[in-house]
Amino acid sequence: MLLDFDADIACFQSGVAELHWQHEGRQGTVRPAFFARTHDGRRFVIPHRLAARAAELEERVLRHAAAAAGWQIRPLQVPEGVLHSSLRSMAHFRGAEFAPGTQARQVLLDVFAVPRPLQKGAAVSGLGLPAAGHIWHLLWTGTLDFDRTLPLLPTSRIWAVPGNDHSWEDNG
Structure with a gap:
């Protein structure tokens, strides 16, 4: 859901590739969380958050594959706490069927x-x-905003963001 907020992202997909590797008698598979393309044509691979011991080896595999394919690696910073809860609530309304005319x-x-x-x-x-x-x-689209340090509830104060009247459909 965080990729929906990135105005640079034209499209993204999950589950479209696996990277199979072998090194010094070990083998494994890396499944990136997402692949994304920006409006200017840059391509990103977005890894899953990994356990510490798996992270180093999988990160090396991703770096190698990314360099060969011309991708950039872009980890997502997943918000926590109140903001995470608010984003999950908003995500239920991200579909075009909720977009106002x-x-x-x-x-x-x-x-x-x-x-x-x-x-x-x-x-x-x-x-x-x-x-x-x-x-x-x-x-969800950022056209309206709220105090992100407080829970987003029906009683929360919200406001229009000046100059940010884009629609979900415009974000890809």
């Missing part, structure tokens, strides 16, 4: 031009039942 988007940007609780903004938007899903989607 142009008019609904503008209504919500206007409603949240001033910070207010999520549920209050949904109520005053006049968009009815779909409003909450649209708001959570706009939080």
Whole structure:
């Protein structure tokens, strides 16, 4: 879900390759978590977080394969605690079916031009039942924001991010 937030990423996939290796009588398989391509054509391999003893050898295998293939290795910094929980909540609304249309988007940007609780903004938007899903989607895309040090709840204060009115579909 973190790759959805990276504006440089054009597309990404998981489970598309395995790297089989042999070295000094040992063998194994490295399965990167993701492969990603940026809008400017750079390619990344994103490894799983590994146990300490496996990390060194698998990292060498990935470095070797990456150098041969022209990839860059890019580990993900997975947030922890409150932010991780908030991102998991927002991720349920990342799909295009929750994206507001142009008019609904503008209504919500206007409603949240001033910070207010999520549920209050949904109520005053006049968009009815779909409003909450649209708001959570706009939080996912970064069009709306919140205090990331606090849990994201229906009572959380959220606001429109000036100049950041892109849609999920624009991110690939």
